[in-house]
Amino acid sequence: xxxxxxxxxxxxxxxxxxxxxxxxxxxxxxxxxxxxxxxxxxxxxxxxxxxxxxxxxxxxxxxxxxxxxxxxxxxxxxxxxxxxxxxxxxxxxxxxxxxxxxxxxxxxxxxxxxxxxxxxxxxxxxxxxxxxxxxxxxxxxxxxxxxxxxxxxxxxxxxxxxxxxxxxxxxxxxxxxxxxxxxxxxxxxxxxxxxxxxxxxxxxxxxxxxxxxxxxxxxxxxxxxxxxxxxxxxxxxxxxxxxxxxxxxxxxxxxxxxxxxxxxxxxxxxxxxxxxxxxxxxxxxxxxxxxxxxxxxxxxxxxxxxxxxxxxxxxxxxxxxxxxxxxxxxxxxxxx
Numbered sequence: 001x002x003x004x005x006x007x008x009x010x011x012x013x014x015x016x017x018x019x020x021x022x023x024x025x026x027x028x029x030x031x032x033x034x035x036x037x038x039x040x041x042x043x044x045x046x047x048x049x050x051x052x053x054x055x056x057x058x059x060x061x062x063x064x065x066x067x068x069x070x071x072x073x074x075x076x077x078x079x080x081x082x083x084x085x086x087x088x089x090x091x092x093x094x095x096x097x098x099x100x101x102x103x104x105x106x107x108x109x110x111x112x113x114x115x116x117x118x119x120x121x122x123x124x125x126x127x128x129x130x131x132x133x134x135x136x137x138x139x140x141x142x143x144x145x146x147x148x149x150x151x152x153x154x155x156x157x158x159x160x161x162x163x164x165x166x167x168x169x170x171x172x173x174x175x176x177x178x179x180x181x182x183x184x185x186x187x188x189x190x191x192x193x194x195x196x197x198x199x200x201x202x203x204x205x206x207x208x209x210x211x212x213x214x215x216x217x218x219x220x221x222x223x224x225x226x227x228x229x230x231x232x233x234x235x236x237x238x239x240x241x242x243x244x245x246x247x248x249x250x251x252x253x254x255x256x257x258x259x260x261x262x263x264x265x266x267x268x269x270x271x272x273x274x275x276x277x278x279x280x281x282x283x284x285x286x287x288x289x290x291x292x293x294x295x296x297x298x299x300x301x302x303x304x305x306x307x308x309x310x311x312x313x314x315x316x317x318x319x320x321x322x323x324x325x326x327x328x329x330x331x332x333x334x335x336x
Contacts, residue, residue, distance in 0.1 A: 032177020034124025099123025132166025168207030
């Protein structure tokens with residue numbers, strides 16, 4: 001039983017990290033396209049952007065639902081503490097999702113689309129902003145008592161560090177949204193998003209550099225982890241690989257490649273997740289609550305891992321299947 005109590009929380013940490021990565025990667029370009037729709041120069045171009053998402057956006061968000069359920073069942077203490085500390089960012093995110101979902105349905109039937117265009121683009125921005133504030137607050141650390149219960153104030157999540165993380169995440173979403181549109185569109189729309197991808201890659205790099213500099217300066221737990229040997233060599237390698245991926249991304253944009261910019265962006269997101277996981281582990285709430293303290297009973301974790309283990313292949317299959325079915329370019333308001 002002691003072995004299970006040690007091993008199962010690690011397994012669930014990996015499972016939740018997988019869910020979070022798949023969500024950020026898939027719904028990330030979804031939100032990025034929504035934000036970019038605010039800059040579309042005509043309704044025809046906006047139609048192309050929204051059509052590129054119309055058959056896949058629902059499935060992209062299921063990974064967030066699955067992650068929330070997994071956190072509730074696998075680490076109930078962390079679930080309660082995080083939701084208590086982050087009510088406002090989470091509500092901002094949920095309102096953004098509501099605006100997007102309503103706009104998807106009503107815009108199609110409306111003759112005057114401006115309100116629904118704003119709801120779709122603004123909802124995408126709000127959802128990304130709420131996620132960025134939540135991530136920044138969790139990385140900064142949530143104030144808890146000896147039992148792991150939240151004892152901070154309502155606005156603890158709001159700081160200049162969380163603002164920096166939120167803005168960088170939004171730029172990252174715009175980047176992956178732009179590279180997705182390069183893959184899915186043609187002509188002037190594609191050319192426009194070669195430009196937005198190039199700009200977003202530079203702003204994302206600047207934000208990532210600032211976060212990398214700020215983290216060890218202001219967070220003692222991260223500083224002690226980052227500069228310990230042999231971890232220091234791994235953490236030194238991650239920023240170098242990040243710069244290399246940005247360079248490869250910019251080169252692929254200069255060469256007008258269609259698929260490789262998205263590939264390099266996905267690898268950049270993956271590298272970022274690996275770096276965050278190495279900094280955070282074994283904490284589920286950094287420097288406050290470990291995965292072992294927050295984990296549910298081992299018997300519950302075993303039952304859940306069996307159920308989740310059966311569900312993951314099904315979800316991966318239908319996600320992959322929909323991308324195969326709708327693999328064509330989007331022209332006008334339809335797929336080729």
